[in-house]
Amino acid sequence: MNVSLLETVVILGALAVIGIGIALCALRAVRGPSLFDRVLAFDCIALNAVGAILLISILLDSEVFMDVVLVVALLGFLGTIALAAYLEGSLVD
Amino acid sequence: MLTDLLVVIAIVIGTFFMFVASLGVFRLSDFYLRVHAPTKAATLGLIFLLAAVALNVREKTVVTKAALALVFIGVTAPVGAHILTRAAYRNGIPASQGAQIDEYAALVEQRKQEPDCFKPAAETSSAAHTDTY
Numbered sequence: 383m384n385v386s387l388l389e390t391v392v393i394l395g396a397l398a399v400i401g402i403g404i405a406l407c408a409l410r411a412v413r414g415p416s417l418f419d420r421v422l423a424f425d426c427i428a429l430n431a432v433g434a435i436l437l438i439s440i441l442l443d444s445e446v447f448m449d450v451v452l453v454v455a456l457l458g459f460l461g462t463i464a465l466a467a468y469l470e471g472s473l474v475d
Numbered sequence: 476m477l478t479d480l481l482v483v484i485a486i487v488i489g490t491f492f493m494f495v496a497s498l499g500v501f502r503l504s505d506f507y508l509r510v511h512a513p514t515k516a517a518t519l520g521l522i523f524l525l526a527a528v529a530l531n532v533r534e535k536t537v538v539t540k541a542a543l544a545l546v547f548i549g550v551t552a553p554v555g556a557h558i559l560t561r562a563a564y565r566n567g568i569p570a571s572q573g574a575q576i577d578e579y580a581a582l583v584e585q586r587k588q589e590p591d592c593f594k595p596a597a598e599t600s601s602a603a604h605t606d607t608y
Contacts, residue, residue, distance in 0.1 A: 392483050396490040403497030410501050410509075418506055418563040425555060426500045426513040429521065432548075433493045436524040437486065440531050448528070448540035455544060459551040463558060470562035 385443055393441045397434060404430045421465045428458025482527045489523030492516045505571035506563055514556040521548055 385393075404427055411423035432455050439447035499512025522545060529541040564579060 386479055389479060389483060389486075392486055396486050399490050399494050403494045406497045406501035416506065416563070416568055418559060418566070418568060419509065421559060422506070422510055422513070423500055425559075426497060426517065429513055429517040429548075429552075430493060430497060432544075433489065433517075433521060433524050436521075436528050437490075440482065440486070440528055443531075445532060445534070445537050448537055448544070451544050452540065452547065455548055455551070459555055462555040466555070466559045466562045470558075470565060 385441060390441065393437050397437050397441075400430050400434045400437070404434075417469060421462060421469070424465075425458060425462045428454065428461070432458070478530055478533075482531045485523045485527035485530065489520045489527060492520030492523065496520060505574075506568050507560065507570050507574070510556055510560050510563075514552050518548060518552045521545075 407423045407426040407430065411420045411427070414420065432451055435447050435451050435454065439445070439451075493516070496513040496516035499516060500509055503509045503512060525541040525545050529538045532538075565583070570577075
């Protein structure tokens with residue numbers, strides 16, 4: 383299961399596009415205007431990072447990155463929930 | 476060879492949706508519009524990217540982990556967006572001018588008048604969350 387030339391080119395281009403997406407989310411995190419927009423941009427950056435890790439795992443033809451995908455997705459969700467709970471005051475109604 | 480082509484197609488579609496999600500976070504005009512861009516589009520993009528990984532390797536462990544990640548992301552993304560949006564609404568983040576229907580406002584008004592109407596009678600102490608962000 384070698385990675386073909388077509389796959390390599392497509393994956394590198396896709397990584398560049400996801401990098402642009404992370405930059406757009408980071409711009410939103412810098413610009414604000416409210417703290418909730420920053421939390422949302424952080425969540426979007428975490429999802430984009432998961433996508434980039436998946437692309438890298440195809441590019442390197444390796445299986446170990448699937449564990450990283452699970453952990454990063456879990457930590458991104460946990461961060462969003464914790465920040466939202468902190469901003470709201472309490473999660474329980 | 477056919478699977479290579481399928482993997483490439485899945486990568487292109489998934490990357491497109493991930494980029495649309497990031498563009499929505501950057502471009503849209505209102506917090507409540509912005510919050511739905513990564514929730515739906517990024518989830519769809521990750522579904523395609525996970526399918527690409529599973530098609531590329533085709534082993535039991537990798538396919539199982541990809542399915543697990545898919546279920547996990549599909550469950551957690553709407554929950555996170557819901558909690559974040561509810562916190563934003565209760566902190567008074569304004570919607571844009573075009574928004575007309577606000578069905579949650581009546582419920583919030585009712586809660587302000589009788590704060591404990593949705594609680595069991597025992598835990599009425601922590602009623603007021605007057606924090607500002």
